[in-house]
Amino acid sequence: xxxxxxxxxxxxxxxxxxxxxxxxxxxxxxxxxxxxxxxxxxxxxxxxxxxxxxxxxxxxxxxxxxxxxxxxxxxxxxxxxxxxxxxxxxxxxxxxxxxxxxxxxxxxxxxxxxxxxxxxxxxxxxxxxxxxxxxxxxxxxxxxxxxxxxxxxxxxxxxxxxxxxxxxxxxxxxxxxxxxxxxxxxxxx
Amino acid sequence: xxxxxxxxxxxxxxxxxxxxxxxxxxxxxxxxxxxxxxxxxxxxxxxxxxxxxxxxxxxxxxxxxxxxxxxxxxxxxxxxxxxxxxxxxxxxxxxxxxxxxxxxxxxxxxxxxxxxxxxxxxxxxxxxxxxxxxxxxx
Ligand code: SF4
Ligand code: SF4
Numbered sequence: 001x002x003x004x005x006x007x008x009x010x011x012x013x014x015x016x017x018x019x020x021x022x023x024x025x026x027x028x029x030x031x032x033x034x035x036x037x038x039x040x041x042x043x044x045x046x047x048x049x050x051x052x053x054x055x056x057x058x059x060x061x062x063x064x065x066x067x068x069x070x071x072x073x074x075x076x077x078x079x080x081x082x083x084x085x086x087x088x089x090x091x092x093x094x095x096x097x098x099x100x101x102x103x104x105x106x107x108x109x110x111x112x113x114x115x116x117x118x119x120x121x122x123x124x125x126x127x128x129x130x131x132x133x134x135x136x137x138x139x140x141x142x143x144x145x146x147x148x149x150x151x152x153x154x155x156x157x158x159x160x161x162x163x164x165x166x167x168x169x170x171x172x173x174x175x176x177x178x179x180x181x182x183x184x185x186x187x188x189x
Numbered sequence: 190x191x192x193x194x195x196x197x198x199x200x201x202x203x204x205x206x207x208x209x210x211x212x213x214x215x216x217x218x219x220x221x222x223x224x225x226x227x228x229x230x231x232x233x234x235x236x237x238x239x240x241x242x243x244x245x246x247x248x249x250x251x252x253x254x255x256x257x258x259x260x261x262x263x264x265x266x267x268x269x270x271x272x273x274x275x276x277x278x279x280x281x282x283x284x285x286x287x288x289x290x291x292x293x294x295x296x297x298x299x300x301x302x303x304x305x306x307x308x309x310x311x312x313x314x315x316x317x318x319x320x321x322x323x324x325x326x327x
Contacts, residue, residue, distance in 0.1 A: 181295040182251045182260045185304055 019094060019101050020046045023067070030063055031056050047102040057107045058117040061089070064103070065122050068093040072100075076129035078137040080165045084108040085139045087116060089126075109139065111166075118144040136163040220285050225268040227286040230261055230301035232310070234280035241272035241281060253302075256310055261301040264294045 017025070024036045027050055035051040052060050065071050072092040079086040086108040092100045109116055118141040120127035130141040131150040138161040141147075152162070161168050210218055220226070228249075237257030242250045247265040250272070273281045291298060302310075 177248075180248065180251055180262050180265075181300065182262065182304070184295075 018046065020048050023093070023101050023103070024048050026067070027060070027063075031060055034060065045099070045102070047104065049104050049106065051106045054107060054109050054116060057105070058119055058122075060105060061119045061122050064091060064093060064105075070096075071123070073123040073125050076126065076133065078133040078139055078163065080137060080163060080169075081108060082165075084110055085114050085137055087133065087139065089129075114138055115140045115142050117142050120144060135161070137161050138164065138168065217288075220287065224283075224285055224287070225270050226284045227289060228261065228263060228266060228272070228301070229282040229284050230259075231280045231282070232258060232302055232306070234278045235259065236278050236280075238277060240275045240277065244271040244275045246271070253307060256307060256314070258302060258307075258310070260303070260307065262295070263289075263299040263301075 018038075020038045024038050027034060027048075028036050031050075031052060033053060034056055035049075037049050038046055039049060040046050050060065070093075072095065074090040074092060076087060076089045079088065086106060089105045091103045091105065093103060094101050107116065116139060118126070118130060120130065127144060127146060128150065130144050131146065131148065133139040134141060134144075134147060135149045135152045149156075159168065160170065160174075162170050212218075235258050237252070237259070239252050239259075241259060242252050246269060247267050249261050249263060249266050250259045251262075252259055268283075270283055273283055289299065297303065
């Protein structure tokens with residue numbers, strides 16, 4: 001087989017550590033307690049998943065920003081995990097030569113003490129997502145410069161967090177349904 | 190100097206006929222094939238499998254356990270056709286009808302299998318049952 005054979009070339013390219021693997025190794029070296037794994041979807045797109053403790057969360061975000069000052073903070077998603085509150089942040093780094101490295105940073109905090117450090121000094125856009133987390137799930141961000149509500153109306157009860165799955169979430173009484181005529185006729189809504 | 194790049198186009202178009210449809214003086218623009226209009230429900234074909242209740246994103250269907258049928262309120266329908274695709278007996282169908290404005294959101298034309306029809310259907314079932322019993326006895 002000649003060197004020009006595309007199959008052999010592919011095999012050789014795979015032996016080289018990919019961008020994702022290199023970044024994953026760097027994160028592992030710097031944060032030994034973090035769980036790092038590189039996953040691949042059925043279209044061959046790779047993504048790094050990093051799970052860190054609350055203490056490592058901010059240092060990791062700063063580290064990624066130093067690694068690529070152009071790092072793109074796409075979104076942060078809050079989640080109720082039962083005993084804990086989770087936060088997943090999606091970042092895209094090193095996208096100068098496409099495709100960039102897609103990276104998900106996951107962290108979780110216990111519900112009794114739901115506090116995370118604010119990262120809006122590292123990624124300014126993070127503040128929006130933090131404000132959303134604060135009102136939607138009651139995850140507090142220490143040191144956030146703006147803690148006003150973002151989406152909920154001002155007359156919404158203070159101690160209710162709509163995305164919580166527990167007793168602090170939306171109760172049956174709050175849910176309104178603009179009546180199906182069949183049910184209305186039968187006297188219930 | 191003022192530039193008027195659209196001027197020549199405007200002048201050309203002044204001479205042309207308007208390209209509008211004068212509805213309601215004329216017929217509306219014809220609908221394409223497989224247009225998704227008002228849902229049609231064939232009560233007799235329905236086997237009460239509740240698949241449509243499961244897939245409908247808009248809460249159009251209410252299942253009626255006592256007659257094993259469904260009742261529909263199209264005031265909420267978003268014309269996604271998922272119920273038609275999932276129905277195993279083709280009891281649901283999409284029509285070409287799209288002029289559905291009404292003064293009352295609970296209008297008869299937005300409902301299928303209303304309370305009266307359900308009562309009537311129940312009576313019919315009762316009669317059938319009685320007829321069967323009579324037939325058995327004789
Ligand atoms: S077309 Fe869609 S919205 Fe309308 S009744 Fe069927 S499933 Fe529901
Ligand atoms: S899916 Fe079809 S057969 Fe099943 S309950 Fe709905 S209308 Fe009836």
